[in-house]
Amino acid sequence: DLPADKIREVEDVVSKRFFPSTYWELLNRIAAYYYTPLIQVIRVALPPGLLGRSQRRLRLTSLGKDQDVSNNTSVFMSPTAQQVLQLLQKTPTGDYSYYYIQQKVKSSYRGTRELIRLGLAENYLEPPRQNQPKLQKAVTLIENNDRDLTPRQREIVEVLRRQGGELWQSELLQICSASTSILKALVEKSYIVIEEREILRREQSPLMAGDQAKSLTNAQTSALELIQSLNGFAQVLLHGVTGSGKTEVYLQAIAPLLNQGKSALVLVPEIGLTPQLTDRFRARFGNRVQVYHSALSDGERYDTWRQMFTGEAQVVIGTRSAIFAPLPNLGLIILDEEHDSSFKQDSPIPTYHARTVAQWRAELENCPLILGSATPSLESWISVKAENTSPPPHLPTSQYLSLPERINSRPLPPVEIVDMRRELQEGNRSIFSRSLQEALEQLQEKKQQGILFIHRRGHSTFVSCRSCGYVLECPNCDVSLSYHHVEEGAPQLLRCHYCNYGRSHPPHCPECSSPYLKFFGSGTQRVAQELNRQFPALKLIRFDSDTTRNKGSHRNLLTQFANKEADLLVGTQMLTKGLDLPQVTLVGVVAADGLLHLSDYRANERTFQTLTQVAGRAGRGEDPGRVIVQTYTPEHPVIEAVKSHDYQSFSNAELEQRQALNYPPYGRLILLRLSSLDPIQVQNTAQIIATNFNDTEGFEILGPAPANILRVANRYRWQILLKFAPDALPNLPDWQEVRALCPSSVSLTIDVDPINI
Ligand code: ADP
Ligand code: ZN
Numbered sequence: 001d002l003p004a005d006k007i008r009e010v011e012d013v014v015s016k017r018f019f020p021s022t023y024w025e026l027l028n029r030i031a032a033y034y035y036t037p038l039i040q041v042i043r044v045a046l047p048p049g050l051l052g053r054s055q056r057r058l059r060l061t062s063l064g065k066d067q068d069v070s071n072n073t074s075v076f077m078s079p080t081a082q083q084v085l086q087l088l089q090k091t092p093t094g095d096y097s098y099y100y101i102q103q104k105v106k107s108s109y110r111g112t113r114e115l116i117r118l119g120l121a122e123n124y125l126e127p128p129r130q131n132q133p134k135l136q137k138a139v140t141l142i143e144n145n146d147r148d149l150t151p152r153q154r155e156i157v158e159v160l161r162r163q164g165g166e167l168w169q170s171e172l173l174q175i176c177s178a179s180t181s182i183l184k185a186l187v188e189k190s191y192i193v194i195e196e197r198e199i200l201r202r203e204q205s206p207l208m209a210g211d212q213a214k215s216l217t218n219a220q221t222s223a224l225e226l227i228q229s230l231n232g233f234a235q236v237l238l239h240g241v242t243g244s245g246k247t248e249v250y251l252q253a254i255a256p257l258l259n260q261g262k263s264a265l266v267l268v269p270e271i272g273l274t275p276q277l278t279d280r281f282r283a284r285f286g287n288r289v290q291v292y293h294s295a296l297s298d299g300e301r302y303d304t305w306r307q308m309f310t311g312e313a314q315v316v317i318g319t320r321s322a323i324f325a326p327l328p329n330l331g332l333i334i335l336d337e338e339h340d341s342s343f344k345q346d347s348p349i350p351t352y353h354a355r356t357v358a359q360w361r362a363e364l365e366n367c368p369l370i371l372g373s374a375t376p377s378l379e380s381w382i383s384v385k386a387e388n389t390s391p392p393p394h395l396p397t398s399q400y401l402s403l404p405e406r407i408n409s410r411p412l413p414p415v416e417i418v419d420m421r422r423e424l425q426e427g428n429r430s431i432f433s434r435s436l437q438e439a440l441e442q443l444q445e446k447k448q449q450g451i452l453f454i455h456r457r458g459h460s461t462f463v464s465c466r467s468c469g470y471v472l473e474c475p476n477c478d479v480s481l482s483y484h485h486v487e488e489g490a491p492q493l494l495r496c497h498y499c500n501y502g503r504s505h506p507p508h509c510p511e512c513s514s515p516y517l518k519f520f521g522s523g524t525q526r527v528a529q530e531l532n533r534q535f536p537a538l539k540l541i542r543f544d545s546d547t548t549r550n551k552g553s554h555r556n557l558l559t560q561f562a563n564k565e566a567d568l569l570v571g572t573q574m575l576t577k578g579l580d581l582p583q584v585t586l587v588g589v590v591a592a593d594g595l596l597h598l599s600d601y602r603a604n605e606r607t608f609q610t611l612t613q614v615a616g617r618a619g620r621g622e623d624p625g626r627v628i629v630q631t632y633t634p635e636h637p638v639i640e641a642v643k644s645h646d647y648q649s650f651s652n653a654e655l656e657q658r659q660a661l662n663y664p665p666y667g668r669l670i671l672l673r674l675s676s677l678d679p680i681q682v683q684n685t686a687q688i689i690a691t692n693f694n695d696t697e698g699f700e701i702l703g704p705a706p707a708n709i710l711r712v713a714n715r716y717r718w719q720i721l722l723k724f725a726p727d728a729l730p731n732l733p734d735w736q737e738v739r740a741l742c743p744s745s746v747s748l749t750i751d752v753d754p755i756n757i
């Protein structure tokens with residue numbers, strides 16, 4: 001029922017295969033639940049470059065090419081317009097994408113419009129570029145005698161014969177130092193054929209030694225038996241303490257499926273932990289295993305996706321977006337570390353949670369879903385039917401499986417809580433408590449390894465002037481800049497962790513010129529420096545997003561550590577997730593408080609999970625482990641629960657609070673995130689929208705309020721939180737109408753079931 005001029009031509013058919021109806025239904029359900037146009041859901045589901053995306057670009061007109069920017073008398077231009085013009089004039093083609101210009105020149109849009117108005121530039125839409133399979137020419141020998149051949153031609157035939165009758169053209173030419181003309185002659189004589197073959201771009205993995213199924217413990221056996229008895233859709237919560245052998249259960253649950261020609265999907269939180277887990281799967285199932293995550297190149301993702309689509313890949317391990325892996329004949333979905341917040345996408349839309357999507361997908365494909373964790377999310381915990389409680393009606397129910405002990409009855413490591421206030425009182429000014437210092441000293445003596453967890457990367461969290469108190473801030477965001485130590489002698493760097501703005505560290509205070517600039521707060525770099533100073537003999541590896549930026553660096557660093565090339569792994573969040581390093585006996589948490597003081601309603605849950613997970617890295621091998629948690633608030637109930645490894649009482653207490661305040665998993669939330677370059681307009685729009693909600697029944701409106709950090713990358717951010725009982729959902733307003741209240745300069749994201757508020 002659209003007017004004809006709103007309907008576009010079909011440009012291209014990207015695939016002649018169709019999605020199965022269940023998959024199609026899944027995409028539609030996501031679109032409806034997350035208030036997202038279907039096309040946006042499809043874009044998330046497909047690999048980059050399958051659909052292609054047209055790009056808006058700006059190019060100089062001939063007038064623009066001749067315009068002398070330094071001489072601003074003939075045409076009057078704003079400074080921004082001048083900047084954009086200069087940028088274009090510097091390229092030989094006089095042409096850049098809007099995206100690039102936006103990156104280079106702040107508030108570029110106004111400048112761009114001005115240039116177009118003055119006739120100096122014009123914009124155009126570049127047609128989408130599609131990813132293509134990678135093809136390479138292969139030469140195959142078809143005639144095996146040497147009659148009538150020249151000596152050179154005979155040499156080529158000879159080489160091909162020795163290589164089993166087939167070689168890539170490029171290799172062949174290189175071996176024989178020949179050119180293509182000689183091959184052409186051989187083709188004409190019908191000695192060889194040359195054809196294009198597809199080369200699959202895929203993540204190169206080291207060759208894995210084969211691995212046999214382990215004989216299971218009793219707890220593992222009963223877990224596996226229950227999983228195998230499931231017929232069709234069911235949700236299972238596999239609650240196993242760290243090191244209890246959950247992964248072995250996954251592996252043995254998958255094995256029989258593959259023999260039946262079915263496939264399995266395994267989701268993990270972050271690539272940081274994927275190499276180790278992937279290796280274990282590859283050792284068991286060989287190259288039926290494929291990985292799929294956003295750190296792959298576009299080409300790799302494109303190729304892997306097509307292999308999944310045809311069913312060549314039978315086991316897929318991936319991060320959040322792998323829930324869309326188009327595997328046919330799905331037999332099982334596993335979410336490992338299901339509590340992890342990286343399964344939720346905050347932006348762009350659809351703001352989906354992979355767990356929610358996995359539930360729908362398992363239901364539609366009629367296969368089981370296993371949620372595995374040592375510290376289940378409260379959503380999953382409450383979905384288990386207990387004796388006198390039952391889950392809220394809007395949540396699915398789960399069967400409960402428990403692995404309460406570590407393999408070989410290894411004990412969970414004792415957790416020692418150190419009161420840092422007392423350390424200071426008793427004269428210890430180091431960032432390491434006396435306990436931790438002593439443990440670090442013993443590490444090398446005992447030939448053991450340790451992990452040190454720090455909440456932040458970088459060196460210091462902020463730099464401030466000791467004379468006037470001035471704090472160095474990001475020009476684009478309302479946050480302080482973090483100090484990053486580069487190397488001795490090199491210019492030192494200040495970086496914004498929100499927009500990645502960087503500048504050199506000034507020698508004097510920009511406000512009062514005092515030379516006394518001091519660093520506050522400690523990140524991974526600072527801790528590493530402190531360690532080098534106090535324990536020069538200890539060898540360290542830093543493991544954070546600064547040191548793992550390059551492809552393969554996760555794997556390299558972890559391999560070095562596993563080979564005992566270092567005593568201590570110093571890192572952030574990413575080392576809490578699933579690492580299985582049996583030589584690690586010591587885990588230290590430098591400051592637990594940084595986690596607790598995050599302001600949203602999930603801070604307790606997240607802190608408990610993080611600390612329990614990081615503690616769980618200790619003592620997984622033969623030697624017993626030890627955990628030291630430093631804090632300024634040792635009496636905090638979360639810290640106490642971590643100390644006693646008491647998931648149950650922690651979560652039950654936490655659930656009571658959530659219920660009292662009608663927060664998830666009882667109530668539901670929708671967060672409206674508004675942002676704009678214009679601070680007034682975004683605030684006004686937020687007001688108007690909030691007022692619009694006022695007479696909606698069953699909703700509690702929190703806000704509008706400025707976001708935690710009002711300005712990021714020059715955009716001002718406001719938000720409105722809607723809290724409601726799940727059965728009030730049908731009263732939700734029409735989102736089209738809400739969107740219509742936003743002027744074009746204000747962008748609105750509807751975050752359904754938000755977890756970062
Ligand atoms: P989780 O995933 O629960 O943290 P893992 O599956 O990583 O635990 O198991 C911890 C360690 O115990 C791993 O090194 C694993 O190889 C080993 N393991 C698991 N199950 C068994 C078993 N049944 N017998 C012997 N070793 C096992
Ligand atoms: Zn100053």
Ligand code: ZN
Pocket residue numbers: 474475476477496497498499500501712713
């Ligand atoms: Zn910034």
